[in-house]
Amino acid sequence: MVFFVTSAQNVNDIIVDEITKVGGTDINSISGGVEFTGDLKTAYAFCLTSHVATRVLLGLYEEEGIESSDDLYAASSKVPWEEWVNPQLTFSITETVKHADWLRNSHFAAIRLKDAVVDRIRDHFNQERPVVDTDNPDVVFHVHLDGDRVQWYVDFSGRSLYRRGYRLAETEAVLSEYLASAVLYRSDWYKAMRGDGFVPVLFDPFCGSGTLPIEAALYATDTAPGIVNPKRTFAFEKLPIHDAKLWEACKAEAIARSAEGKKKDIRFFAWDVDKEAIRIAKANAKAAGVDQFITFGVQDFTETTEDDVPAQTGYVVTDPPYGVRLDDNDVPYGIMYQKMGDIFSSQYLGWHLSILSGDQRLLSNIDMKPNRTNSFNNGGIPCQLAHYYVFSAEEKAEMTAKAQQRKAERLSQPLSEGAQMAYNRLRKNLETINPLMEQQGVTCYRIYDADMPEYSAAIDLYEHTWICLQEYEAPDSIPEEDASRRLEELIDATERATGIDREKIYVKTRAIQSGRKQYIKFADTSKYYIVNENGAKYLVNFTDYLDTGLFLDHRPIRARIAEMSKGKRFCNLFCYTGSATVQAAKGGAVSTVSVDSSSTYLDWAQQNMRLNRFTTMNHFFYRSDCIQFLHDTWDRYDIIFCDPPTYSNSKSRGSFDIQRDHVDLIKACMMHLDPNGVLIFSTNFRRFKPAPFLYDDWDIQDITSETIGDDFARDPKIHYCFLIRKKLEAKLVKTPVLRVKAVLKSNADKT
Numbered sequence: 001m002v003f004f005v006t007s008a009q010n011v012n013d014i015i016v017d018e019i020t021k022v023g024g025t026d027i028n029s030i031s032g033g034v035e036f037t038g039d040l041k042t043a044y045a046f047c048l049t050s051h052v053a054t055r056v057l058l059g060l061y062e063e064e065g066i067e068s069s070d071d072l073y074a075a076s077s078k079v080p081w082e083e084w085v086n087p088q089l090t091f092s093i094t095e096t097v098k099h100a101d102w103l104r105n106s107h108f109a110a111i112r113l114k115d116a117v118v119d120r121i122r123d124h125f126n127q128e129r130p131v132v133d134t135d136n137p138d139v140v141f142h143v144h145l146d147g148d149r150v151q152w153y154v155d156f157s158g159r160s161l162y163r164r165g166y167r168l169a170e171t172e173a174v175l176s177e178y179l180a181s182a183v184l185y186r187s188d189w190y191k192a193m194r195g196d197g198f199v200p201v202l203f204d205p206f207c208g209s210g211t212l213p214i215e216a217a218l219y220a221t222d223t224a225p226g227i228v229n230p231k232r233t234f235a236f237e238k239l240p241i242h243d244a245k246l247w248e249a250c251k252a253e254a255i256a257r258s259a260e261g262k263k264k265d266i267r268f269f270a271w272d273v274d275k276e277a278i279r280i281a282k283a284n285a286k287a288a289g290v291d292q293f294i295t296f297g298v299q300d301f302t303e304t305t306e307d308d309v310p311a312q313t314g315y316v317v318t319d320p321p322y323g324v325r326l327d328d329n330d331v332p333y334g335i336m337y338q339k340m341g342d343i344f345s346s347q348y349l350g351w352h353l354s355i356l357s358g359d360q361r362l363l364s365n366i367d368m369k370p371n372r373t374n375s376f377n378n379g380g381i382p383c384q385l386a387h388y389y390v391f392s393a394e395e396k397a398e399m400t401a402k403a404q405q406r407k408a409e410r411l412s413q414p415l416s417e418g419a420q421m422a423y424n425r426l427r428k429n430l431e432t433i434n435p436l437m438e439q440q441g442v443t444c445y446r447i448y449d450a451d452m453p454e455y456s457a458a459i460d461l462y463e464h465t466w467i468c469l470q471e472y473e474a475p476d477s478i479p480e481e482d483a484s485r486r487l488e489e490l491i492d493a494t495e496r497a498t499g500i501d502r503e504k505i506y507v508k509t510r511a512i513q514s515g516r517k518q519y520i521k522f523a524d525t526s527k528y529y530i531v532n533e534n535g536a537k538y539l540v541n542f543t544d545y546l547d548t549g550l551f552l553d554h555r556p557i558r559a560r561i562a563e564m565s566k567g568k569r570f571c572n573l574f575c576y577t578g579s580a581t582v583q584a585a586k587g588g589a590v591s592t593v594s595v596d597s598s599s600t601y602l603d604w605a606q607q608n609m610r611l612n613r614f615t616t617m618n619h620f621f622y623r624s625d626c627i628q629f630l631h632d633t634w635d636r637y638d639i640i641f642c643d644p645p646t647y648s649n650s651k652s653r654g655s656f657d658i659q660r661d662h663v664d665l666i667k668a669c670m671m672h673l674d675p676n677g678v679l680i681f682s683t684n685f686r687r688f689k690p691a692p693f694l695y696d697d698w699d700i701q702d703i704t705s706e707t708i709g710d711d712f713a714r715d716p717k718i719h720y721c722f723l724i725r726k727k728l729e730a731k732l733v734k735t736p737v738l739r740v741k742a743v744l745k746s747n748a749d750k751t
Helices: 011-020 040-049 069-078 106-124 177-186 188-192 213-220 244-261 277-287 331-345 392-414 415-439 479-499 515-519 552-564 579-586 599-611 626-632 659-669
Strands: 002-006 025-030 033-039 056-061 090-098 139-146 150-153 202-204 269-272 294-298 315-317 352-357 374-379 381-389 444-449 459-460 466-472 505-510 530-535 536-540 569-573 589-598 619-623 635-641 647-650 655-656 673-683 698-702 720-726
Touching: 002 040, 011 025, 011 033, 011 040, 025 479, 040 056, 040 244, 069 106, 069 139, 069 150, 090 106, 106 139, 177 188, 177 213, 177 352, 177 374, 177 381, 188 315, 188 352, 202 213, 213 269, 213 277, 213 294, 213 315, 269 277, 277 294, 331 530, 415 479, 444 530, 444 552, 459 479, 466 479, 479 505, 536 579, 536 599, 552 579, 552 635, 552 673, 569 579, 569 626, 579 589, 579 599, 579 635, 589 599, 589 626, 599 619, 626 659, 635 659, 655 659, 659 673, 659 720
Parallel strands: 090 139, 202 269, 202 315, 269 294, 315 352, 466 505, 569 589, 569 635, 589 619, 635 673
Antiparallel strands: 002 033, 002 056, 025 033, 056 150, 139 150, 352 381, 374 381, 444 459, 459 466, 530 536, 647 655, 673 720, 698 720
């Protein structure tokens, strides 16, 4: 008999291996699955033992030259369906269709086949017809159309071959059994198992409902997935070709192999931060009959230490969450992956890792290079399985020594004349700025800002760990070769002056931006780092955008906002990544509103708030054009922080120019300001001049000099900042005067 095994994407080779093990022949891997030839025993064995297949179909007939629905009906009517179904049995039809333009839609093929089956059975059984049952049919037929070629099948295994039956409950994000098995098959753990019964340690620190360790235990104990649930039935048990005696013998053989396999020394470990997930995983493992091999634990892997490592060496196979875990201790995706990578690389020396992720960008946050990768598809989500090896302490020491030697050789080379000049200036700046910033508790600050015209760039230091070097675009009069040379010299000088490796110096070119260009994404790494400022944490990104997510020149005004916000209602317009909102919340604001037209930045703002555990219901985020927001809402605020772009475009309102339109913007803000409130108005437009008549209407205080940090003192025009309040009217209040007439009785009274 010829069988067709349906499969998920990129697993055909695994199915070929499974077919070979049970004795299948004439194996042919094609799109969507694998064909093979075998007898009934081979097919039974495959249905029992396959870890990856999703369905097995038995081929019946095929025909070519089908060019219409009538042709399909006529050809289908010739098939002896009475050999498979009768009026006492129910049936249903499934279909797959490719390149058949002559069909109205793919489902119409199933309808035409259904008509042919019913008519054929009715003719054969004296007008009695079988009943179509799509929910629980006795027999399922399948029609496959590819152009003018049609193939008919009967479902042999049932459509849920991959369902083992051990899942008593599930967590929110579930990895299917067949995909978990495919991941394990691709891992180094599977390759390390030996014929002598050796099973290496396996660890899943993000186990969820336990699918990966349970499937691994089935592999390790040689337990056929088809015998996990004793009450499980297969579609072939209702087919006329079924041999019950042979089937029982196949099952008995599989049960005996499993019993022998469970004598092995198997140690698996599975953690999850969610207590309910671990409860579910334990119950599922018990239902699968493998709970004795898995040690479950409630543990947040990102908070573990060396003492928590479950074994000296082993294999990690895991499917971490693709997002934020929903509790107050969460950090966003990228940071979680970064922490995970740091823990693996520092604590799991000599371990092999296989990490599945539904977002390839997140894997870049793991600061290791994968040895190889595999692609999968999980419920329509493209996934990548990355395999790593963590070097042992000895291997790391050897590699570190070589890297240090290469760095020493590079740094021993003399700097060019230009690079030496830049180095000298940087060292002079650092000697002045570093003590001031250390005294103020500042860890992210500017160390250079085009101090020398020929080296035109801004250099920012973050946490004494990373450098963001933003080169100002050279004018057309400077040859490209000279511009490139100067940039390299500045990078060399920065590495020497700061001691920060070149790998952590991120270089960007800052050109004049207009319109939507200011929002262009440079890369798509989703690699974020945590930095600190004034007792709060922020996410920064050095690669994906022109700006990092934190305007360092606004550091003093953010601190001032924290001081002003206790018990206040705070509104952050053009909020960007919400850094000012974080400081307002930290300062004790009773409520915050953050508004921005960019969903990317608004999401970033929410992540910053979550990072600082400001997750209560009194923090609101609105994706809206800020000017439109001011005209469409009525809320009042005690503090409004407005830091608009110099220029922007909007489909709904046209362009915005800060010098031309700041009056209307300020008026709109003042409409929402409490009588005793304050508008903090800031702009980075270097030639900004507030309209003089604004001073007639409001009390305006220029606090620019107070909001320029010591690291920006060389550039006092980096921004302008004003406090704008409503003027208080002075009223003359008349008060009654009480006149007392005294009666003097004597000279003593007069005295």
